[in-house]
Each structure stands twice: as C-alpha cells, then as structure tokens.
Amino acid sequence: MSTDIDVLVLGGAGVDTIVHVPELPLPFADSHMIRPGIKTRAGQSGDFVALGLTALGLRAHHLDMIGDDHEGDLVRALHRDRGVPLTAVPQPAGTKRAVNLVGPDGRRLSLYDATRSGESDRFPEATVRELAAASRHAHVVITQPCAHALPLLREAGVTLSTDLHDWDGVDPYHEPFALAADVVFLSTTALADTERTMREIAARGRARIVVATAGAEGAYLLTDDAVTHVPAVDPPAPVVDSNGAGDAFASAFLLGWLNGEDPQRCARYGSVAGAHACTVPSTRTEAIGRSELLARAAESESAALALAAPEEDSSPVTP
Structure with a gap:
C-alpha cells in the first residue's frame, strides 16, 4: 500500500524560553545577570523529531x-x-510552553506550563484515522492528548514508537505509551534498574526494541531478548546543550529502522545524531542531514571495528 507520510508525529509541539544560567542547580539569589541572553523559540519534543x-x-x-x-x-x-x-487542532488553553534553564556544561532543567493541556483534550478521531491511513509509522510524544489516540493508531495498523524521556519505570502516566509501542525510547536518568525496566516494557507490551539512552555513557539496546551496550559517539564540536539530543537519537534510529537496517546500526545512527544535537545551541533548531549522518556513522563503525580487531603479532617467528 502506498503512503504519503513516512512518519506521523503526534504531540510535542510548543515553545521554549531558553535561559542560560551560571550553574545547575541554580544558586538562590535575588537576581542573576543572564548572558548570552534569554530567547524564546519554537521547538519541543515533537517539533524536534519532525524536523529531524x-x-x-x-x-x-x-x-x-x-x-x-x-x-x-x-x-x-x-x-x-x-x-x-x-x-x-485548536487548543483553547493555548500552545504548550516551557522554560529551559541551560547550564555551562549543556545540562538543562525544563519547567513546563501545565495549564496548557487538560484531561478532556482530544484529537478529532476522523483526523487521526485519515492521517494514520496515509502513514507508514507513527511516533507518539507523551503529551496530552496523545494517549487517547493510541487505540486508533493500532487499529490503523501502523507501527508505533514513543519516547518515555526520564520515566522512573513506575509513574502510571507513561504506561499506555510504553505498552502500545513497537519501538520504545527512554532515558536512564531516573531508572533504578535500567535492564529490568527495559525487559518489563518488552514483556508487558508490544515492544520489539527498547532503547535506553545514557548520555555520554552511550545507550542500551534490547532486541531479540538480549541487552547490549551501544558506545557513545564523540561530538564533532564542543557540547553546548543537551536539549533535543534524545529526539535526534530517535529520529536517526527510525531512519535506519524504517529502512530495515540492523538495530545496532540504527542505534549507531541515533548516537551520531544525538552527539551532533549536543553541539547545537539551545536557541537554534538545526538537525543533522542524511549524508552527514551516514558519513559519521560509517567513520564511527570503522573505528569501532579497528579497536575490536586483534593486534598483529610483530614478534619474530621462532623456527
């Protein structure tokens, strides 16, 4: 069946106000002088995935x-x-917005305005069905009202992915997303036992692949009942902001996955894209291009193979 859309992204559209702070956590003070300034720009999780x-x-x-x-x-x-x-779809409560405090090392603290969504929010059923019918795959962000669209997407027969972000493995809000998706991304940040959580997601839900990203430590990939470590890729420039790195990882992983590539290679794509995103200032929304991604992934793979290859024995041969 022909489709007009490779990936339908649901949710996660919004605006961030970026505030550069001298350190995180921010020391208490009556005021702080902010440089290089405060900037508001469009771009939250769904936006970043769609752009990527x-x-x-x-x-x-x-x-x-x-x-x-x-x-x-x-x-x-x-x-x-x-x-x-x-x-x-019109949102009477207003567009989602957040304030991101960004430290000198690129770490961030996000403050989300919880008044911009509600339990009664819904996508029109006809709209979801029409877009899903034209799509190969759907990536579902964990914002309102995306959980209510999950059954419609499953009925449409599209494969699903989601990013649980800093889920602790316990909060029930994330469970509908975790259990409905074929590919699940999440961060290790709040997990007490990363492998156990990954295996529980796969055992209880539909996930064929679970990826837990761990920042500079790389990522962990669960596929075919085996958990493997995916090394991090060195950023091509100094790290200035981690905002959007997980979304970049997911976008690049999906590129490989939708092309039928091996999950390990998909994860390498994700690592390259995530590393690139960390070099982009939070005030911008630039994503890595396909040719650059593939070139860097090939370089990374070659370097990994070279490290794994046994060294030649240069000692003299005894007759």
Missing part, C-alpha cells in the same frame, strides 16, 4: 493541538519555514 526526520529525508507530518496565540504563530512559522506539514 525531515532533515534526514523522510516525509514527516506533525499533528498536535495548538493555540491561537503568539506561541502558536511561532510553531506554525517553524513548520512552514522548514517544510514540515502541520495539522494544528
């Missing part, structure tokens, strides 16, 4: 609830300027 997929040559389409406000105008302009189709 598009930069890699995949046909992405983004669906979310967006307000008739300044933040919504920024989101619509971002998609228009980057050539990413956007279906914007």
